[in-house]
Amino acid sequence: MEYGTKVVAGVTPARGGEVFEGRVPVFDTVLEARQQTGCNATMIFVPAEFAADSVMEAIDAGIELVVCITEGIPVLDMLKVKQFMVGKNSVLIGPNCPGIITPGQCKIGIMPGYIHKPGTIGVVSRSGTLTYEAVWQITSRGYGQSTCIGIGGDPIHGMTHRDAIEFFNADPGTEAIVMIGEIGGGEEEEAARFVKERVHKPVIGFIAGATAPPGRRMGHAGAIVSGGKGAASDKIAALEACGITVAKTLAEIGDTLMERLKK
Amino acid sequence: MNIHEYQAKELLEKFGVATPSGRVASTPEEAESLARSMISNQLVVKAQIHAGGRGKGTFTSGYQGGVKLCKTASEVGAVAAQMLGQTLVTHQTGEAGRLVRKVLIAESKEIARELYFAITLDRALGCPVIIASLQGGMDIEAVAEKSPDAIVREPIHPGLGLLPFQSRKLAKELGFGPANMRAACRLFHAVYRLFTECDCSLVEINPLVETKGGEVFALDAKLNFDDNALFRQPEIVAMRDLDEEDPREVQASKFNLNYIGLDGNIGCMVNGAGLAMATMDIINHYGGSPANFLDVGGGANEQQVTEAFKILAGDPNVKAILVNIFGGIMKCDIIAQGIINAWKVVSCDVPLVVRLEGTNVELGKKLLRESGLPIIAAEGLAEAAEKVVAAAKGSN
Numbered sequence: 297m298e299y300g301t302k303v304v305a306g307v308t309p310a311r312g313g314e315v316f317e318g319r320v321p322v323f324d325t326v327l328e329a330r331q332q333t334g335c336n337a338t339m340i341f342v343p344a345e346f347a348a349d350s351v352m353e354a355i356d357a358g359i360e361l362v363v364c365i366t367e368g369i370p371v372l373d374m375l376k377v378k379q380f381m382v383g384k385n386s387v388l389i390g391p392n393c394p395g396i397i398t399p400g401q402c403k404i405g406i407m408p409g410y411i412h413k414p415g416t417i418g419v420v421s422r423s424g425t426l427t428y429e430a431v432w433q434i435t436s437r438g439y440g441q442s443t444c445i446g447i448g449g450d451p452i453h454g455m456t457h458r459d460a461i462e463f464f465n466a467d468p469g470t471e472a473i474v475m476i477g478e479i480g481g482g483e484e485e486e487a488a489r490f491v492k493e494r495v496h497k498p499v500i501g502f503i504a505g506a507t508a509p510p511g512r513r514m515g516h517a518g519a520i521v522s523g524g525k526g527a528a529s530d531k532i533a534a535l536e537a538c539g540i541t542v543a544k545t546l547a548e549i550g551d552t553l554m555e556r557l558k559k
Numbered sequence: 560m561n562i563h564e565y566q567a568k569e570l571l572e573k574f575g576v577a578t579p580s581g582r583v584a585s586t587p588e589e590a591e592s593l594a595r596s597m598i599s600n601q602l603v604v605k606a607q608i609h610a611g612g613r614g615k616g617t618f619t620s621g622y623q624g625g626v627k628l629c630k631t632a633s634e635v636g637a638v639a640a641q642m643l644g645q646t647l648v649t650h651q652t653g654e655a656g657r658l659v660r661k662v663l664i665a666e667s668k669e670i671a672r673e674l675y676f677a678i679t680l681d682r683a684l685g686c687p688v689i690i691a692s693l694q695g696g697m698d699i700e701a702v703a704e705k706s707p708d709a710i711v712r713e714p715i716h717p718g719l720g721l722l723p724f725q726s727r728k729l730a731k732e733l734g735f736g737p738a739n740m741r742a743a744c745r746l747f748h749a750v751y752r753l754f755t756e757c758d759c760s761l762v763e764i765n766p767l768v769e770t771k772g773g774e775v776f777a778l779d780a781k782l783n784f785d786d787n788a789l790f791r792q793p794e795i796v797a798m799r800d801l802d803e804e805d806p807r808e809v810q811a812s813k814f815n816l817n818y819i820g821l822d823g824n825i826g827c828m829v830n831g832a833g834l835a836m837a838t839m840d841i842i843n844h845y846g847g848s849p850a851n852f853l854d855v856g857g858g859a860n861e862q863q864v865t866e867a868f869k870i871l872a873g874d875p876n877v878k879a880i881l882v883n884i885f886g887g888i889m890k891c892d893i894i895a896q897g898i899i900n901a902w903k904v905v906s907c908d909v910p911l912v913v914r915l916e917g918t919n920v921e922l923g924k925k926l927l928r929e930s931g932l933p934i935i936a937a938e939g940l941a942e943a944a945e946k947v948v949a950a951a952k953g954s955n
Binding site for chain 1 (some may be wrong): 580630680683685686687716717718755758760785787788791796819821829830831832833837838839840841842844849856857862878885886887888893916917918937940941944
């Protein structure tokens with residue numbers, strides 16, 4: 297609200313009828329909030345145990361943009377959410393993410409607003425604090441961001457790197473794209489193939505986790521499902537092969553972007 | 560979270576998957592008396608540690624192999640005496656190896672065929688997937704590399720579950736004849752039920768065997784669980800063996816800190832998993848080596864920060880500490896106060912480099928300045944990494 301986001305409703309079961317800070321009405325269900333205020337986006341902070349249910353409630357109510365901040369949702373719950381979404385019109389960002397911000401206009405998330413500045417760089421990332429770091433480097437060098445999207449660090453989530461890049465590619469306000477990935481899965485590679493085929497805007501990449509010990513959090517079979525993909529070195533090679541300039545360290549994202557923009 | 564082989568087999572039995580009958584022993588005497596009570600004269604003794612490759616492993620005593628076939632009870636006792644209380648090194652344990660505290664004594668089966676059967680998560684498809692192969696008993700990664708065609712993948716619809724026709728298809732592909740088709744299908748369904756009801760991230764049966772007597776058994780099993788779902792799996796949490804985990808990680812988990820111990824000498828405290836990984840990477844880039852991965856999370860309180868700092872400062876391998884915080888929900892002043900509190904109770908005699916940015920950064924920096932602690936302040940991430948690497952080298 298401080299940032300200027302138009303917050304028209306809150307939802308807390310059994311607290312319907314209250315008014316938050318004398319301004320925002322509270323409802324018992326998302327459907328009521330939708331019907332009475334016409335809200336078209338929601339941010340979910342519900343504890344992990346109940347978060348999947350809340351995401352499905354928001355989708356069922358027809359909310360177009362659902363941003364789920366909650367960390368620690370069981371994987372099997374997220375599989376159900378993904379199934380529930382089939383055929384629905386909602387876009388899900390997250391879970392386990394900082395949210396989305398269009399600097400100077402709208403913030404649906406938990407990122408520190410002051411590090412951002414309106415501009416032309418689109419940023420997409422699997423990690424919250426890594427996004428802040430990249431955004432801060434861009435802002436410190438006098439550039440701003442068109443929109444920053446944290447897609448979240450969970451294996452099963454809504455919007456993907458590819459989805460975000462497709463959005464940035466179509467957005468006339470975005471001139472260059474920064475994609476921040478990490479080890480595990482194959483989403484960065486998928487996005488890179490899309491960049492090679494369809495994107496003519498400059499794309500900068502970064503992959504975290506080159507020094508992470510192999511095997512932690514990843515069983516044998518998991519490593520196979522991703523077809524031998526997932527290691528940082530493989531991802532960096534895949535990105536570079538598709539014309540993405542990859543920053544060597546996190547501290548070099550800003551400078552790498554500046555150099556690429558000069559070309 | 561991981562569990563032992565014997566615990567995995569108990570769970571499989573509970574869901575109706577046959578495993579060779581076996582018992583667990585903690586002493587050679589117990590092992591011998593258990594062996595006497597078993598009818599079979601073909602027994603196998605298996606060291607229980609949370610790591611694969613036990614059969615080809617070596618004990619630090621020089622004794623070869625953590626899986627041994629025995630014919631008599633006294634032989635079982637003698638083999639157990641060689642394993643219990645000894646450290647077993649396999650390709651998965653690292654050089655330090657693992658102390659064997661329990662052995663499983665199981666009936667050995669006359670194997671006709673060895674197969675591979677696993678259920679895990681397919682991230683790209685967003686559903687569970689069965690992975691199966693005729694080439695069981697081997698490292699599945701090696702099979703995937705040498706002969707990828709020998710591996711069958713069957714995605715499972717998370718809403719519909721494993722469908723009967725899918726089981727029949729898999730049984731056929733795994734070469735089960737008319738006699739065992741139904742047993743195999745029943746087993747596949749039982750394993751899927753275990754996977755979903757216990758919130759597993761991996762169920763791996765390797766090998767799944769067909770015996771000469773025509774029975775179908777899970778001869779060895781490995782189960783991993785989704786840490787996010789442990790709140791609703793009290794029975795699984797009760798199986799956790801703290802002895803198998805890095806003591807630093809056990810301490811960190813008591814305070815809900817996401818910590819992974821590593822071999823380097825620079826302690827790291829970071830907020831956010833991605834930033835924590837990238838901080839390790841940049842330390843490595845400047846010629847240093849991280850002692851740990853530590854994500855204090857987005858909503859950590861002063862106590863958690865204090866405990867995190869205690870773990871770093873109390874690690875004898877740590878020669879310098881880097882605190883790298885980019886505050887979002889996490890406020891920089893909370894981190895600063897946590898460090899100041901920890902300093903009062905822990906004697907920290909290694910250099911400390913702190914880099915703060917984000918929410919309440921000025922307040923955090925002010926607290927640290929006024930605390931009078933010997934902190935090396937850094938502005939950017941590269942500067943922080945360079946300073947901590949130099950400090951770690953200096954204090955060696």
